[in-house]
Amino acid sequence: MAKVKSKYVCQNCGYESAGYLGKCPDCGSWSSFVEELSENSSDKIVLNIPDNTPPMTLSEIEMNSEIRVKTNISEFDRVLGGGIVQGSLVLIAGDPGIGKSTILLQAGGALCNDGKTILYVSAEESAGQVKLRAERLGVKSDHLYIYPQTNFELIRKHIEEMKPDLVIVDSIQAIYTNTIQSSAGSVSQIRECCNSLMGIAKTNNISIIVIGHVTKEGNIAGPKVLEHMVDTVIQFEGDKYKSYRILRSVKNRFGNTSEVGIFEMGAKGLVEIVNPSQAFLKEYNQTQTPGSTIIVTNEGTRPLLVEVQALVGATPYPAPRRVANGVDLSRVLQILAVLEKRIGLNLSKQDVYVNVIGGIDVNEPAGDLGIALAIITCVRDVVFDPQTAIVGEIGLSGEIRGVNHIDKRITEAEKLGFKKIIIPEANEIQEKNKKIEVIKVKRIIEAITKAGGK
Ligand code: TYD
Ligand code: MG
DSSP: OOOEEEEEEETTTOOEESSOOSBOTTTOOBSOEEEEEEEOGGGOOOOOOOOOOOOOOGGGOOOOOOOEEOOSOHHHHHHHTSSEETTOEEEEEEOTTSSHHHHHHHHHHHHHTTTOOEEEEESSSOHHHHHHHHHHHTOOOSSEEEEOOOBHHHHHHHHHHHOOSEEEEEOGGGOBOTTOOSOTTSHHHHHHHHHHHHHHHHHHTOEEEEEEEBOTTSSBSSOTHHHHHSSEEEEEESOTTSSEEEEEEEEETTSOSSOEEEEEEETTEEEEOSOHHHHHTTTTTTOOOTTEEEEEEEETTEEEEEEEEEEEEEOSSSSOOEEEESBOHHHHHHHHHHHHHHHOOOOTTEEEEEEETTSOOBOSGGGHHHHHHHHHHHHHTOOOOTTEEEOOEEOTTSBEEOOSOHHHHHHHHHHTTOSEEEEETTOOOOSOOOSSEEEEESBHHHHHHHTTOO
16 A cells, blocks of 8 residues: 655755755745655656666667657757657747747647657647647648647557657646646656656657746746756747747757747747848838947857847936846946946946847847947947947956857858948957958947947
8 A cells, every 4th residue: 555645845946855844955945845745655656667778888889870850840940959859858948828839739730741640738728729729820630639638647548559759748737647646737746747758758769849837937847857857958938928939949968059949929820030130130220229239149059130229318216227138137237337447437327228129138248248339329329330230248347358159140240231340359250251341349448439439
């Protein structure tokens, strides 16, 4: 007889304790402990994985190159590292309503057209709802099986009977296994279901994609452990209220991380954006206002041109406000400190707002100089040359530091018709014969004078 015990589990990181704790000693989150019931561990069900791989030396291992299945949605394949690796477990995480179900139904539909069999486990929506969406997306196929089910044991039975090429589980938070008594969505349930799905993927060599919601703190809901367990984690980002969506690979055992794919949500689902820089700059070319610059950021292996806007004005508040959207606030604060100290810009009584257009997050310091010039041109009320793109990291003494992938960035700016690009002096350019004029700068002051933003 299994003995039922109770334990308290942190819903953020999965830390277990015999009694209730106010603060998690592992991840530091407060009030995150929830009581869960567990079977005695000695009665735990062991995965039935055959022991057919004895320990071996590297030279004994036969190399079978991974088999990748392409979804033919090229931006999705690119993020996966060139398609879904057979037998892998992929997690797609993102806020509710961002488009996770949509992209996977589209990918499922595209794969079916290639003669693959897909099992779409819909644990959140009825079969009718999925059909409605499929009709909207124009997905039709006799090889796409929709299975509205939340019970893991039944899902496993159908996967093992049907042996599809790909299983989509929408979502991991909505399914539960009978072997654990806590409710669906709890850390123990998520962990157990995910673990078992990993077992199914590896033993049957079936690819499985699971959808996971993100908590309001930005963690992949349920526990961080989910991230550790799967082969690949793909984050779906972007503003729910704007149309751009960005797929970003944050972990990939079979490919490059921080690779991005860019989509736009339309009336017929997600459409790939083949030339994202052009899309991001669409409005820039129409409105040229003071406080707006173009930076070349690097996302994964791909350079992207995005517009940065700054607004600086006298503050009506006792303490001036600093707001950053699409860029790290601490980065902006550092840039402001350098501008005050090194070029004497007095911002102590000014509110500063910095915004990156297009819903993309600029997470690298190469955007510093562009942000600084946006702030400076706004303070001085001049329009920055719209034909000049900007790249460079700002050091604390006001020096401009070199950035990586400089050639790719220059080529992208040239491709989009920019006449000039400001880059750090320290960067060596390998590819010569560029049509675009390259302006090298060492200090912020130089960037202002050389670019004509007086
Ligand atoms: P959905 O894929 O259901 O999000 P998730 O599974 O991540 O929760 O997408 C939901 C949003 O996308 C919803 O607000 C409606 C919108 N949408 C479109 O704009 N066009 C479409 O063709 C579809 C299917 C959805
Ligand atoms: Mg959904």
